[in-house]
Amino acid sequence: RNFCDKINWWKEFLDHPRTREALSFLWKNAKKLIYHVLPTRITGKITFGNEDPAVTGMVLAVLGMTIPFHKNKIEVAPLFDDENVLEGEILLKGRIYGIVVLKTAAELYFNKNIKYVIHRWRHKEVKHGERE
Known part of the structure; x- marks a missing residue:
């Protein structure tokens, strides 16, 4: 039962719209950053x-x-x-401009969906509907 509860929690967590938005935002910025730091x-x-x-x-x-x-x-x-x-x-x-790295880090830090995902990750027992 405990294993099934964990699977259900992960399914809810990953299917939540804010989690999906946060993951897509993270993936988009990660691709930009990787492309920037790759050697030319x-x-x-x-x-x-x-x-x-x-x-x-x-x-x-x-x-x-x-x-x-x-x-x-x-x-x-x-x-x-x-x-x-x-x-x-x-x-x-190649080149790595520090301002690009700082800009990406700031965008990730101030994104509300990413903060929500981090909060949900730390407090796994809280349901999605209780705090949004």
Whole structure:
């Protein structure tokens, strides 16, 4: 019964309109902030290898999936020898303006829906209709 009560509380909590608005506002600002702090230029060279050539091949396959992010600006040189090697040099260029971070933090801090969600999170026993 206690487990079902917790599930019902979470369902009510997540389905509440103010919670949904707060989560969408948080997601929108998080995307903006992540886009702002990501580097604008990436260049580099990585040399790696493992004792097991199969592991080296799997790592190379995973790194191949990251090509859309760095647009093939990182040169990858796999070593299929019997040794563990990880050497490299990566240069990231970008910018982070403090005012953008402060503006986003202020927007999140002063948002009434986010304050409501934090209050509901701290006081889980209070029903949605009692305090709004």
